Amino acid sequence: MSGQTITEKILAKHAGLKAVSPGELINAKIDIALGNDITAPIAIREFRKAGAKKVFNRDKVVLVPDHFTPNKDIKSAEQCKILREFAAEHKLTHFYDGGEVGVEHALLPEKGVVVPGDLVIGADSHTCTYGALGAFSTGVGSTDLAAVMITGELWFKVPETMKFVFSGKLGKWVSGKDLILHVIGEIGVDGALYRAMEFCGTAIEKLSIESRMALCNMAIEAGAKSGIIAPDAITRAYVEGRAERPFKCYASDKDAVYCDARDYDCSKIEPKVAFPHLPENTKNISEVGNIPIDQVVIGSCTNGRLEDLAIAAKLLKGKKTAKHTRLIIIPATPLIYAQAMKKGWFDIFLKAGAIISPPTCGPCLGGHMGILAAGERALATTNRNFVGRMGDPKSEVYLANPAVAAATAIKGRIAHPDEVA
Secondary structure (H helix, E strand, C coil): CCECCHHHHHHHHHHCCCCCCCCCEEEEECCEEEEECCCHHHHHHHHHHCCCCCCCCCCCEEEECCCCCCCCCHHHHHHHHHHHHHHHHCCCCEECCHHHCCCHHHHHHHHCCCCCCCEEEECCHHHHHHHHHCCEEEECCHHHHHHHHHHCEEEEECCEEEEEEEECCCCCCCCHHHHHHHHHHHHCCCCCCCEEEEEECHHHHCCCHHHHHHHHHHHHHHCCCEEECCCCHHHHHHHCCCCCCCCCCCCCCCCECCCEEEEEEHHHCCCEEECCCCCCCEEEHHHCCCCECCEEEECHHHHCCHHHHHHHHHHHCCCCCCCCCEEEECCCCHHHHHHHHHCCHHHHHHHHCCEECCCCCHHHHCCCCCCECCCCEEEECCCCCCCCCCECCCCEEEECCHHHHHHHHHHCECCCHHHCC
């Protein structure tokens, strides 16, 4: 039998099998089951409808009310109340609320809740973020979450794996966000449909954990089941000291079989901008032209981490945002918020004219903290720019990295970071 990919090894281990093959149906044990204030109330309703009396493991069911918190209206308050009551009833170890809440896909790695080798499901499509740590993680529906909350298991169809090899040196201002936008621009929003996207190569080995998370976070935007990067010394340095549990690192065999393999020279990749209304509508920053922007958002589960805020602070220092452009900065977790404040970045942001939000998904999904009116344009470090994603269906969303976002806020139009550096 041929070798196994990292994805196949993790799935086989959790299914109690020696090996698995693409297309095979398996039943696997789950390490972490995640829900938020939009998806978990449905799962809780189904949990109770099934007659379940307790969760399979109170350490492994995680609830994070991050989408509409702080509660923006009565309905969102009711949603979060459902989570609070369920978490208290079942004595869940991992329930984050109030001043502890952060954007789920930044919070769980930071807390050491997710570790390499895990099999993670979440009722949120961007659960694929944890592949940056070498976990198999994927989004599921709320009824699947309910089933896992009861049984601790879920069936999967083993996905085929596509390999993306990045070599060469990253250019100035280029990050993991640009690499994934480049890939999605090439293969399209369904180019990796129900496949695992495995990222490797000398350029990936040098990427920070933050950039790796941004890269894996947007695998779903190519239609993928998951994104994954084999753990290395950088992964271990991040995980050790914070991991709640022992972990195992997996790597693909040299003779593993891939359904597709692509090579990229990072030295040829510019900062990217995804135009409305799909993440595949990418252009190089040098090809953008003059596009005025009403609102810039730096944050989300894609780019709200400390590294992202550092880049924004570097470019915004001593400068002002354009008069017609609103800048909203959202640190992804309370720890990131505190660290950014301690470093003096909040002074830089406030003097530049920015709004600083508590950790929340907020504007990314058109929830709150920055909704767009008809005819308005936003440039955001978020992951989706579908029609109406941030507000009115007649608004527009452009996607880019934090450096482009900061430059855009200063210039009032989509701008190359070199223009303000």
